[in-house]
Amino acid sequence: MTSIDDLRPEVPHAARIWNYWMGGTDNFAAARAAGDAVAEVYPEIVAMARHSRRFLIRVVRHLNGEAGVQQFLDIGTGLPTMQNTHEVAPGARVVYVDNDPLVLEHARQLMTATDRVVHVHADYHEPERILDEARKVLDFGQPIGVMFMGVLGYEPDLTVVKSIVDRVMAAVPAGSFLVLxxxxxxxxxxxxxxxxxxxxxxxxxxxxxxxxxxGLFAGLEPVEPGLVQLTGWRPDGDAEWLDAYGAVATKR
Structure with missing residues (x-):
């Protein structure tokens, strides 16, 4: 069992700040203070957080329903709030990856309910370890939806970011997708x-x-409409302006 000391509530961890912006309750005062500091000068961050989850929902529905993807590797998953990948794609196998012990604590509860959803406590800077763990659950002979959802800015070097994405995508088979x-x-x-x-x-x-x-999608085939603001990817409502862009692409 994770103790309160292990959770380090005094640290405004990214997953907890985003949970706060998305209207969740799995956060501490330090995360709320950091979230409020950002929202004071950029109130649109709350809309961005919630639209980012709507983007995830639309993408996963498309990949699972239209493209037939039955496996997802969600790297940097964060804390549960709105619909999560395994809920949007019922029956699919999902490997979640995060480095926040609070996320792991939620995962332990989730894993008691299903054997098709697994959480890996890891950092995306160790893609080979993530892939080794994912192979215990996912079939790397079948397409996999690889997801990096609003997390890669925590690495300041774009060359390192590109290397991480490329190493993961090199390991998955043709017909897999990158969502970012x-x-x-x-x-x-x-x-x-x-x-x-x-x-x-x-x-x-x-x-x-x-x-x-x-540029992170180089070598992959974009899925229409390509790279757009989050609300413009197969929209389900008004295309509100956001300082956030995303896309889906497939490996051929």
Whole structure:
């Protein structure tokens, strides 16, 4: 059992800040303070957090329902709030990856209910370890939906980010998909929000240009409509402006 000391509630961990922005309750005062500091100068962050989950839901429904993907590797999953990958794709096998012990504690409860959903306590900087663990659950002879959802900005070096993505995608078979979104440096307000996050004790987050995010899909075949703002990917409502871009692409 994880103790409160293990959880380090005084640290504004990313998963807990995002849980707060998304209206969840699995967070501590430090995370709420960091979240409020960002929202003070960039209130759109709350909409971004909630639209990011709606993007996940639309993508997973498409991959599971239309493309027939029955396996997902969700790297940097965060804490449960709205519908999660295994709930959007019932019957699919899902490997979640996160490095927050609070996420792991939730995962332990989830794993008592199903054997098709597994959580790996790891950092995305160790992709080979993640892949080794995923192979215990997923069939690497069949297509896999690989997901990096708003997490890659925690690595400041874009070359390292590209290496991580490439190493994971090299391991999955043809017919697999990469799903990726990230915050972008497209307005002064979001840049100020990122500065507030770092100044409040949160892990600094590097905002990149849409062109830099697009480069992470190099060598893959984009799924229509390609790289767009999150609300513009097969929208289910008004296309609200967001400083966040995402796409889906397949490995041929």
């Amino acid at each position: 979104w990230d915050g972008t440096n497209t307005t002064p307000a979001v840049v100020e929000g990122a500065e507030r996050l770092a100044n409040s004790g949160g892990v600094p987050y590097v905002l990149r240009s849409p062109e830099e995010i697009d």
